[in-house]
Amino acid sequence: MASSVGIFSFVVALSIRKSAVNPANDICPVKFCGPRGPEIRFPFRASGFHPKRCGYPSFDLACNAHGQAILQLHSSQDFVVDRINYEKQYVVLKDPGNCLARRLQNTTFSSSVFVAQEYGSFTFANCSVDLSAFGIERVGCLSRGHHTVHVAPAGSFTWLLSYSLCHTWTVSVPVVPPPQYPTNITASVVLRWDVPDCRSCEKSGGRCGLKGSAGFAVGCFGKHGKQHANHVGLSKRAKLGILLGVMLPLLLCTSGFAFYLSSRGRVSGHRVENIVANVTSPSNPSRETPRTSNVVTGIESVKMESYPKIQVDDDGQVPRPDDNICAICLSEYRPKETHRTKCGHYFHAQCIDEWLEQDASCPMCRDPMGYK
Template sequence: MDISQGKVFSSLLLFLLFIVDLGEGHNTCPQLRCREDGPAIRFPFRLKDRQPDQYCGYPGFDLYCNDKNDTVLELPTSVKVFVQQIDYKSHLISVTDSDNCFPRKIQGISLSSHPFQFYDRKIDSYLSDYGLFNCTPETDTDSSDPIPCLSSSRHPVYAFSSFAYVERVPILSCTKMYSVSSVPSDIWNSPFLELTWSEPKCGQCEVKGEKCRFKNNSTDFNIECFNPEKNKGRSTKIVTTVSILGLFLLALAVYAFYHVYHYDKTEKENQARIEKFLEDYKALKPTRYSYADIKRITNQLTEKLGQGAYGTVFKGKLSSEIYVAVKILNIFKGDGEEFINEVGTMGTIHHVNVVRLVGFCADGFRRALVYEFLPNDSLKKFISSVDSNSFLGWEKLQDIALGIAKGIQYLHQGCDQQILHFDIKPHNILLDQNFNPKISDFGLAKLCAKDQSAVSMTAARGTIGYIAPEVFSRNFGKVSYKSDIYSFGILLLEMVGGRKNVDENVETTNQIYFPEWIYNLLEQKEDLRVYVEDSGDAKIATKLAIVGLWCIQWHPIDRPSMKVVVQMLEGKGDKLTMPPNPFASTNTTRVNASMPAKRLNQELEVISELD
């Protein structure tokens, strides 16, 4: 045996000794208690500092004894509870709080990534959402009692379920404090709280009068049932010895075959191609990552790409050839609705003109979205810059406009449900290496049935300047897919107006209102040739302008569908007719076509929609 073989053999012996220790380890996990009348602690639970962590407990099932010999379980955000009883058959843990007031700590408890979940024995483990209200002493309610540990004689506090009838909630005499999601009904007035777990399924062993443990040599957290009173002593050692011998022989066989057969160059190339295919296939569906994965992918959040109101975007790398953009969402921004919208919507979308969601992270309070990386930034960079070197050319702008229109048409008609984006703007149009457009940021999106002609909204959503009039006020019509078409029309006009000569007398470009200026040019038959050097380019600019003006008609019924918009953009533009003047009803003074008009501040009556 040469030196290299001797090293391999020594490594195998060390591995076998580890297996022997693991096999014997099951016998070193006795049942323990923090005190005589405390709950019995055995697998899947483990008592810290008293039992080895390699095999005595399942990950996340660690308990410890405090200085008063109470059995303590630590929940997320360092919320500590005292374990009173463990029902191994039913997978239930009964816990209490140190000051007997779980409602005071419920905001800090998030079990989304924890092995334990809330359980409600009264209504068969059904959990509800609640709103907590601070009320006056005269509050008349027969649907709920005050929460004892949060209330005082002057300020009773009530918890109302999201399923409560609105008329039973005394809104006028109460002030909402905050909301909590998915909690049991008895958390408000009981000193006890029950938690349950789904994995590992040790209850089936307990029912048979047996105990539960890890399988010997298992690396996938597989468990098995065993009777501690049987199969002790010699028989266990025989099984362990046979297992060790089998592994040893298998290792020797693999080692021998490794030296007998060598992979040639073709086999290595095939293997590399297979690995790349598996990596690409894995990225086709959204993957759930832990926060540790996110930090690894982004190299500890080192390369920052940008920052917005809801989070910061970092560049990341899944492999040597696959780059991603990781958006770390702000912890205290919003109530999670945008995150749910983004994952729920983009996870089902597969279109060449829509950014692909590679994965997401929902690790406690930490949330992140992982997108495909697009190297050419957003469309805003190329239509608002005064640098002529950043101009893409009118043919490319036409291709980008058509790609965006096809992406929106897919959202409106190509999915199982109609998806309304509600935030179409240049900043949310990203460009790949070939400057192909992709729609991004679905945080404000709404899903509805394809045959649904209107959607209900409780508040305006979108970006000022791109929001359709009906989103502000029903006086203009119902909110529908036509609202996205209005935003797209403004985007088209910005693509055209962004290339004009800016008036040096105007203090800031934000004061220039392009749409009416462009309409006046076209209405006076000047088209855009005077502002575009090539006549062919002028035809493209004119076509984009006319389509944009059709899309921004004030009343939704006057706007074309996105299918018609795509047809208009695919045509040559010779047969396009001028739309009605969308500014005729704004009571504005006609401006000179050679001078852009300043943006007008118009106040609209906002109608609250609560249905």
């Protein structure tokens, strides 16, 4: 019985755990293209790994042979996704060929999904001398032979560039206002997305996902197992889990105690049945002989009073700790109750007196108590 309750508890707990988790999380696990790559999850999806319902349109990423996550913007321009900030909703992009400066010359980064938070103007200079000693950044992948390409924010070092026989041009580059992200346009650019808006869900510790099997409505499936990003408190499933967590152990203890009592009752009942059977219809001839040789219907009350009496102490201690139940009335001995004995077996004084008035033998060992 206890094992059945244990199995039932395990099944219920497992079902609660399953129901408390957004089903979408079971089919949309987090994906990593490589050990140093960002985690890919909604609204992004890894092509060939996640089902389409795991991501939002135009947020597909592909894993290349180098373990990099690749985002394709408009005009088939591929960029390496170096970092994804899901709470602030921006991505940090790098050039697969490690020469982002070349792509800044003629690439338009804004699209229908990803846009720049802010644009900054930067001046490139192709000079006949190296100006790195003056603190101007050198663009190594654009520099060739005796010509060195430098870059600086527009307006910086204008006087120096004009005296260095440099050819200059200015480009507009996506940047993030400091101090959110350092500005290093030759290393990476930062783009943000506004739709779908999962910022409040992410801040609350939840995870965004598409609702249902159709459409692009977005829901927040949090750690509380409830579709409510801003909801504070325990969900109904969590409360049910706590309630069952308390009730199931109580049920198990109650069932175990009931099983113990029923087993004890069966043992005591079997014991009494044996006593009654021996008294009413003895089948052993060897035990029948003393009865026939000492035929006595009962014992006189005067003689019964001569049998020793013992009173149970205040702590309920009995002379025989392993025998704390009167075999006649099947009740446990209680403090200050009076017991009577003659043959080494103890009974309630009142119980054994009534017994001996009808039968002069011990109900336990069948010893003829009236003749000792």
